[in-house]
Each structure stands twice: as C-alpha cells, then as structure tokens.
Amino acid sequence: MNRNLKRKLAQYGKYFALSIWALIVAFPIYWIVATSFKPDRDWFAWPPVYWSEEPTLNNYAVVWADHKEEYEGGTQYSHSMQKPWKALRNSLFISVISTFFAVGFGTILAYGVSRYQILSEGRMFQLLMLRMVPPIVIVAPLSLYYSTLHLLDTITGLVIIYSITTLPYSVWMIKSFIDELPLEIEQAAMILGASRLRTLWEIVFPLVRSGIVATFLFILILTWSEYLLALILSKTEVATLPVELSKYEGSVEGRVYGRQAALAVGVTLPLIAIGIFIRKHLARGFSFGMVKR
C-alpha cells in the first residue's frame, strides 16, 4: 500500500470514528428538540416516533404561555404548570450575581496568588476541597442554619453558597490566565509611574479580560444547572429552572415529556450558546496549571 493511500484511509477512519461519536452526542439532543414538538401520544410511543407527523407548538404554548384546550364539554384553559418566567428570572439573577461574586473575588485572589503567592500551592489545592465535597453532605444542616438566619428561599442564600462552591474553579481558571501574562508588563507600567491599583485596572484587567469573561460564563453554566442545593434551599420565591424542571413529573398523564422538553430547550439553549462562545477558553480553565503553554 502506498503512503498516500494509507494516509487517506486513516483520514476516512478518523472521520468515521468522529462521526459516530457526533451521532451519539447529537441524538439525545435531537430527541429533546423533537419531543418538544410532539403531541402527547407520540411522547412515549411504541415504536418510537422520531419526528412527529403532526408537529405542534402546543408544548411551548402550555409551558410558556396560557393555552386553550378543547374537549367535548367545551373549551377550558389548561394552565397546567405555573409559568416558568419567574424561575427563569430567578435562575438569571442567582447565577449572574453569584458568578459575579465568585469571579470578582476569584480574580483578586488569583492575582494575589499568581503575583504574590498569598496562597501556597498546597492551599490552592486545598481550596479545591470546597468544590469536591458532595453538597448532599452539608445541605441538611445548611438549610437549618439558613432558616435561623432567614436566608432560606432568598437570592442571597443561594448566592452565598454558590459563590463559595464555585470559587475554587474561579480562582484556578483566572490564575491560569494571569500566570500567562508576563510580569514585565506590569513592572513596566509601575516604573512608568502607575500605582499598583492603576496597573491592575489599566493593564492587567484589560489583558485577561477574555479569560475573565470565559471564567464568568463557565461558572454561570455550573450555577445555572445546579439542582440539589437549589431544590432544598428554595421555597416559593427563588426556585430555579432545574427545580422547575423536576416538577414536570405527571402522575396521571404519565410524565409530561413534551412539556419537559419544551422547557428543557429553553433552559439549555442559552447554555449552549454560551458554551460555543467560550469554547476556546474552556480548556485553559480546566487545566489547573497542568498544561504549559
């Protein structure tokens, strides 16, 4: 076999393998989207319905707006679930604010670690513990503690615990960006007469801005999709979208897959958009200083 042919075959092999995984990845996502357009009877059909012959926007209408349903006795409103708008707002508020804190404080801490070693490497790794202990271990006493502080069912309460549990990722990611910034650039600014604060503001921040944005969005993803803490620390006011999703278990009509899917599409789409936006930076943040450039 000549070299060229061999190379071509290898090439085809590669595309084949990648495409198989691409299908595995795409299929469930396709299924969510397809289900969100299916009428009730196609949700759990035998054999499965890959694309409904009568696609409908009904699910979206029921989930996101008030929807009229006709039956033999007349017309009735199927309000079904409480509308997710409030949950959407909560999710946005909580994840944006807690991410803001985690990233803001994380940036300062990361700068200190990168430039002045205010935490030793050992302490930096210990910081990871905040992330690595399963939340289920502390959630019961936390809810009790929160209730005495009147933090249950408040945005503040969720923001505090989210900021803490995402801080390790924030510090590690941003540190990896700052580490890449040559020290000399800051020194140049300082010796040219800029104060430390000024240097931070005018030189460091603009240069790691894309990294900070990436970190911000990454942590936004983590908090956006968190379930257990949101479930137990919320009541009426601050239920988030994942909590909202979990109540879509029907008892009489079976699970309302179509409605769930219609909501899931709404919950997931923003994340996918964000993820695509930050894909180049994700890797750096994940590598925890283990990848040298």
Place this chain on the structure above:
Amino acid sequence: MPPFPGSALSLLQNMNSSPTSNTNGSTKSRPRQLVQARAVQRFKWSVLSVLIVVLVAVLFPVLMLQLYFSFHGYSVYGGSWWDAEFVGLELFEEVVTDPRLGWAIIRSLLFATGSTIGCFVIGFGLALLMYRPFRGQAFYYILFILPMLTVPIVIAYTGEMLLYQKGPVNDLLSSIFGRQVNILWLANADTALLTVMVLEVWNWVPFSFIIMMAGLAALPDEPIEAAKILGASKWRVFVEIQLPLLRPVIVLALILRFLEAIAEFPKAWSLFQGGPGSATETIPTYLYIVTWQYFEISKGAAMSYVILLIMVAIVLLAIQILRREKIGLDQIYDSRKETTA
C-alpha cells in the same frame, strides 16, 4: 588578601568612607521596613480575611450543627432539635455497622471508577483524533462539548425517554445490528448502575476531551519530531514521549472526574430513586433517603461525617498526587523560578 584588587579596591574604600545617610541623617526618616513586603502582606491579609470570614461564617456553623446532630439522638417527632439527648458515639456506631452504607460506598466507588474510566478513554481517544487541525475540527469540537452544557436533570429525563425497552435507543441498535435488541436499561437491577454510568459518561466526556485536547496541543513538537526521525513508530512516540509528558494532565482529568462522579445525584435520583431493588443506592442517594425520607437527621449527620472523612482522605490523597505531578511538571519545563519567587 583584600577581596577586590586594583580599582575595585579603591572603589570599596571610597564607598566605606563616603558620607551616607547613617552618618549624615536621612532626609526621609521612614521606618526601616520593606515596602513591598508590607504592601503585599496588607493585600494578602485583607483578601484572605474576607475569604476566611466568609468560610468561617458559612461553613463553620454548618459543620458544627452537623457535629451536634451526630452526637445527639434528635428525632423529628420528639420536640425541638436543641433539646435532643446526647447519645455519644451511638450514631456513629450505627452508621459504620450499617451494611446499606457499606454497599452504597461500594456502589459509589464502582460508579465513579467506571464513569471516570469511560469518560477518560473516550475523551482521550477523541482528543487524539482531533488535536491536529483538520477540516471540520471546529464543527466537531463544538458538537462534542454540547453534553457538558446540558443541565444534568434534563439528561436524566432524556435518558428516560430514550432508554425504555421499546424506545429509540434499542430501536436504533436493532436496526444497526439487524436483530431485535431488548436491553433493559431502566429495569435490570444488575445493569441499572451501568445505565446511570452511561448517562454520566455521555454528560462528562467533554470534560476529559477538553483537558486532553489542551494537553496534547501544548506538547512541544520537537521531542516528538526528534523521536520520529530516530525511527520511532507512532505507537512508540505515543507511549514513550506523549504519554509521559501528558501524565499530569491525565492524572488531573481522572481525579477531578472521579471526585465529581462520587457527588453525582440528579441523574441517579430522578431516574431510579435507589431502585430497582437497591441497585442505584449510591452515597448521595442513600444519604438523601436517610435524611429526607426517613427524616433521621441525626443518623444522616453522623453518616455525613463519616463520608466527609472518607472524602477528605480521598481529596487529600488526590491533592498529594496532583502536587507531585505539578512539581514534576515544573521541573521538566523549568518555569520562571527566579523572577516569580
């Protein structure tokens, strides 16, 4: 013998005799302290104190409450929690002799190990295929990171839609293999944990994939090219050059995934609630059942401590391993020790 001969000697003498601030009195009479060190210290403690205050204010009371419950036999049916009776180590004894917890730990370890290996093998494989630029790289990259961006609870419900016996997955497998595939994804007690694992792997392959892509792309080209010129096959280059250089990244990918997998809750819970039988009773699931279904707050607290200790031990071990890898890596690449120290 004087240390500096010739002109240097005279210089030195000159310096020693020249009038200095010591004898003349300095025009600026600030205390002899180190500016930078002082500024750094101030900065350090103002930042760290915020961190410490927040951690102490939030986590310390929580851990204390947990400790209180572990030593007091509080029953939700017997009055206020602050009046509960002290029972010493009774609860801990109950917890460590509870066979269900033992099984839950074994299941969790199994689950974490399996899904970690699954994620890693697939993620690394994909990264190996993809780390060199090629047509369509961006397309595949975006597609491959999508599962990580999907909310876990959505994955659980999607799993339910896809995996029933007459569902789309078995249907597709049937048409691929040309005969009826009847895998009981959701009902076989022997494989239920595997089903959760499959979903977990689907969810988190992107994590390993991204890390390994970054790791592979950052490898220096020269040693690899050198090895090729020296006659090494692709496989040998992989085993002898790429793999050792990637070891820290690999260790990291494995450890982080393992730890996050142990904490996995939404998928196992919404799909199985511990069943069928007790096939998916993992650590978080069992803990949830004890605390939120049996309302055995005290037993749950004692269990939490036992698990916390196990996790801390695992994490400390992991940290030890990671640090060793990091130090090794720093030595290989000789990072800018002098300037940053």
Place this chain on the structure above:
Amino acid sequence: MSNKISRRSVVNGGLTMAALSSLPMPRMAFAASEEEGIIAAAKSAGGTDLKGMIWSNYYVAMKPTVPAFKQATGYGVGSIQDISVFSIPQRAMAEAITRSPEFDFFHLDSNMIPSLASAGLLEPLDKYMDKAGFKLNAVGNFGNFMKYKGNTYGIVTDGNVHVHMCRKDMMENPEEQKGFEDKHGKKMAYPETWEDDQRLMEWFHRPDKGIWSSGNLRNRPNGVTWWYMYFYSAGGFPFDDDMNPTLNTPAGNYAVETYLNMKKVSHPEAPGWGTPQMIPRIASGKIYSCQYWDGAIGLNENPKKSKTAGKYTYGLIPGSDFSGKRMHRSISSPVAAILVNRYSKNKERAAYMAMWWATQKNSETIVGDNVNTFHDPWHVAHFKSDKVYQTYKAGLPAINSCLQVASPPIYLTGLLEFQDQLAKNLSEAYVGQRKAKDVLPETEKAWKKIVRKIGKKKLKAELASYKALFPKVNVPG
C-alpha cells in the same frame, strides 16, 4: 365509636348556634349553604393572603374557585410553592423542623398526617369546622383518613383510590371465552379474587403481540402499594397490639407470593417503571388488566389522549378468600388533602380556604375538570354529578365501590421509613437481589428498629387511629 357520636352532636349543636346567631335573616339561616357558613366564619378570621405548598398540577383545577372566595372574604391564595406532590412530604417536614410560619397550608398525601402531626406541624381543624358548620361528606369510611388521635387534620381534595380495570373488548371475544373455558373449566368472568385475576392475566399474556398483560407497578417507590392490597385482603394487619411487626405471617407470605407471581405477566421493565411509563402503556392498549389510581380512568376515556376509550371495564378491586371470608381491600395512597400549618398566623384562614374547596359545589368543579384531571371523586355527591360523570364515565360506580373498601398504607408516624424498608426489600426480591422468604423477616427486623427509635408507647397510642381507617365492610354493597 361513642366518642365520635358525641362529637357529632356537638357539631350539630354548633350549627344550631350559628343559625341562631344569624337570626335577623332567618330564611337565609335556614337555607344556609355550606359556602355561606364557611364565608361567615372566614370573615371573622384576621390575616393576609395565603401561601401554600401545592403542586400546580393540582392547583390549576382549584384556582377557578378562589376568586369567589376572595370576593366574599377579602383573602385568597397569594402565592404557592409549586413542587411535585411526591416531594412535598419532605419539604413539609423541613418546615416542621424549623418551625417555620412561612406556609399556611400544605397539599399532600394525608397518610403523612401522623408523621407531620407528631413533628408538631399540623393544626387540628375541628374547631374551625365547627365554627363554619362544615363536615366532610365523604364516601364510606373515607373521612376517617383525615383523622389522627381523634382530631381532624386534613381536608380532602382528591380521593385517590385503586380501581380494577380490565379490557372489556378482549374479554368479549367469543374465541377467547371458549379457549379459557376449555382450559380452566369455568367461564371467563370479571375477576373476584387475586387468583382469578392472575389466571386471566396469564391467559391474555401475549408478549409476542405486544401485550404484557399486567399493568401493575413493581418499581421500588410504588410497588409496595399493591402489596398492601394483597396483605389487607388476606386479613393481615402489620402490627400486633404491642407494636410488634406481624408481617411474617401467613397473610404476609400470601401477599409476597401474589406480588411476585405477577412477574410472569409483567413487562420485564416493570421493576423500573412508575406511572410515567405505565400510564402511556395502559392508554395505548398494551396491557390487559391492572389495579390503578382512579385518575387513570379520565385519561383512558379521553379519546384525544388514549386509544382505549370505551375498551375498559372498571370495577371493584379483586379480593381474597385467604382469611376464610371473602375480603376486598383497595388502597388509597396518596389521598391529596389540605393540611394546615400550626405555626402559621393565617392558620384559621387556611382552614376555611380548605373547607371552601371541599364543599359539594366547589369540589364538583374541581373533580370534574376535564383537562386538569388530577383530582378524583370522593364526595358522596360526586357520584350523582353529571359534571363528574363527564370525566369518569363508566368508571364512576367502580370508584364508589372501591372507595367503600379503601384502606391506608402504614398510617403511623414514620410512614415513609416503614414503607421504604418494606418497598426496598420487596423490590430487591422482585429483581432477584434477595430471597423471597427473607423479605418479611428482614423487614420486621428493620421495623423493630424504627419502632424503637420513634417510641413504642407513642406508636401504640396511634394504633387506634390506624385501625379506624379500615372499611367496616368486607365486600361493598
């Protein structure tokens, strides 16, 4: 029961008093409807709009009745925590632990009453009911499901009960009838006992044609519900008078055997299936028979959502001769009811709101909702109502007879823990992780521990309330 009679006379007395106090308009007092009594009492209770923990699937049907109440009394439901009815017990208990006044009412499975009352969360409602002149007019013994240690702690909104359903169309096929008769030597008929049912299911079991004839649940959270029916109808009761578990008895083993027998005619996925999976199977005509929550009837009979409209026959749950006499025992779990938070400032208001939903007129509206079919009939009047009939059609008499033999799961403090231990062991046996003969001894061992933990004395005091829930008849008339 003398206790109860005397209390009823007090109620009547109270009603007379209320009528007398509104003398200025004697005619109105005479014709005072349920609603008017509630509104009159509600007006006197101070407070604000209510906050409730209730799944919106249920609340949707209740919501249209609120504005009238608000107009009359000045308050209604302000906000709700919208979570699944299956999660509410846990969340309500969390409220109990923190003694939170935040929620005014909880809408959940009334079988949680002993646990939540023991945890101090619940407000007894009798005095408010007296004040409003309200009483629960439920079918059979069903009203007792709201009572614990002599107090009423809940107001029903949804009378969940298992009814038997089997495929009329399949049974009417003469060929099938003949074949069945040839094999078993007796005519094919609606099943009277579990054994009859098993025989029929085995007859109609055609996996190759996509008919797995049993639609009964065998997953871990729900399967246990079926076991109770076998156990109670065989004359079993899970505790003796000293709170020793009496599961490992002939009746218990009979129930386990019946439970596991059904594996032969169940879909292999049954151990992983709950209602979300089973209901579509029922509605798409893939099963022959099952005992199921009566809400499934509304769905089955809705041609827009189901392929089986008109194909099922509904009737009394099968019974057993095991105890020597024929006994039918259906199960009622969950019975969704409104429970009132003792720590709430609005507790009195919440009690009146709950009663409002349970009046004959309003509950008919709620139960008869044809789109949001989450509430099932329970009121005596529902079974004469055209509106309710529209939804349940042929199933309505079946619900009536099953309600008359409705029995509770473990109606004791610690329900969920007792139940999950049993459910886990049963489920393990069903999937082969445990030997069938170990199920009951192992459960007894675990239960003894629970009894010790909660307190034998306390539980013994609850036994009477538990026993009072059982039907007074063996076979409904």
Place this chain on the structure above:
Amino acid sequence: MTHIELKNIRKEFGGSVVAVKNLNLSIEHGEFLVLVGPSGCGKTTTLRMIAGFEDPTTGEILVENDVINELEPAERNLGMVFQTHALFPHKTVSENIAFGPRMKKVNKEIINDKVKEVAEMVKITHLLEKLPAQCSGGESQRVAVARTLITDPSAFLLDEPLSSLDAKLRREMRAEVDRLHKELNKTFIYVTHDQEEAMTLADRIVVMDEGEIKQVGSPIDIYNNPNSYFVADFFGSPSMNLINGEIVNSEAGKVFKSLILNVDLPKLFENSAPGPVTLGIRPEQIGISSSGDIKKKIYLVEPLGKDTLLYFETVEERELIAIVESNSSYRSGDTVALNLLPEHIFLFDSSGKRILN
C-alpha cells in the same frame, strides 16, 4: 548628579536561596555601568531591587544619598527597558509611549508633542498608530526605549534589552544605545550575560557570580587584569587558555609544569609557593614560530576573516588556542613552536584567585 548607591544589599528568596550576598556598589552620575555574569548570578535581582520590584532582605539603596527602599517603583523616577520589551499589547505605540506622562497627569497637548519628539528621536514616527504586535523585534525595542525616554528618568535600567534580537540587529541597537547614552548623559545600568556587549558598552563593568561581585573595573582593566579564574574565563572570545598544572622550583627559578607544556615563569612569580595552579594566557599572547621549546601539533585551523585560530591538541578537555594573522599559512597537522609571552602570563591559585606577587 544622580548617584546611586547600594549598601550591604542581601537578597534571600524563601529563606533558603540567597540571590545576592552583601553587595556594595556606587554608581556615578552619567556612568554606563554594566552588570555582567552568567545566568543566576544575581545581576537581574540587583537591577530589580534598584527598580523597586524586589525588596532587599537587608541593606539600603540610596539615590542622591536618600534611602529609597521605601519608595514604590512608580516613585523612584527610574526608567526601565525589559528583555521582552513589555509593551502593553492592547495599546497602540503612541498610547504606549504616552502612558508614563499620562500617569504623571501631564497636559494632553504636551504629551502629544513629547510623543512625537521622542518618536522622532528613536525613528519610529511611522509606527505610532500601530499595535505592538504589528512591530518587528527591533521596532518594539525602539518603542520600549521611547516609552522610557519620555518620562525623563534620572537613570535608565536596562535588563538584557538586546538578547531577544538577532545578531545583526543586536549590533545596530547596541550602537543606538551607546548613542543614546552619549546624547542623554544619564546614568545607565545595563544587565547582560554577554561579555562582548559589556565590553563594548560599559564605562565600568561589574562582574557578578553566585550573588557576589567578582570584579569591578573598566572593560580594558577587566580584560587585562582579571582578578580571578572566573573573570579571566568569562571575558574574551575566544576565551583565555587555562592550563592546570603546578609550580615547581628549579635552578633557574620557578617553573610551571603541566601535562601540556612547561614554562619558565617570569621574575614576577619568584616568591610564589610551589603547588597546584592554573596558568592562563590569552590566545593572542601566544607567539608562533618554527623553533622553540614547546612544540605542538595543530589539529584545527579556523579562519575568522581578519584572524585565524589555531587549535592545538592537548590531553585535557580544554583545547589550547592561539590567534595568528590570516595571511600566515599554517595547516592542520603542522607542528609549530609556541612562545608564551611571560609578561602576559596569569596564574590562579586553587581557589581561583589570581596570584600577584
């Protein structure tokens, strides 16, 4: 007059690593001082301490007799040019240059004028609107210089400013730096590891090794009178021939004996004690003739253009090198006599110190 003085400076990192040991140095106004030494010798640390990026562990830094240890880098009125240029990548060239005066709140119009003036001075007027990434290495270097110039610092600190440039550009820029120094008449402190740069630029060279000053002096002085084996070896290209051997007494006086060659030592060393020493002689001080006591075989002839290097076989790892004019016609394999000019012979004792008797 800007006079910078370092007194008893010591710098430790993390308690164990000592980067600079007890350094004393006085730098005169207008002087071009070069700190030179191998990497890790402490020269960069010293410069960074002067700039204020590091605090000395002990000791004082004085400018005009004022202790400036307490001052922030921004307050020291020094200029610094970095090896990596350290331009702000997100600012244009003119913004880069304007940064310093802007920090000092200088009027905008004045800044604009000054930027133009400075840009002209270093010939980068055409680059002003570009981003640093669009400039070549040499251009970046000029920008970096301009950025420093505009602040009119009292002294310039240059940290290996040319080492990232290629050889030709380095020579050009070297001349440029020299020109700037002459024009500005300011103090320059220049750190390099390149002895050639040090020799060509410096008024005075400070040779450092292992955190200590080894020798201070003018380039010629350092070259001609190295006070130690280290300095002798460091300066000169090709470097000094260094031969290990010993001093022995003989009838004629002291004799240096080694495996490679034996030499009668000049009178100067009459009082030296016998024992192991290293003999040093620069390649250009070895005369080649057809007759003499020391006969050696040439194994490599390396023409460099103006000169030619002759390599002689030795039994040690260091070869013996001599420089001859290019018009001479030696070939490898020829055996010639070496004539070591006695007045140019250095001797170093076993601790590396020069023997001066």
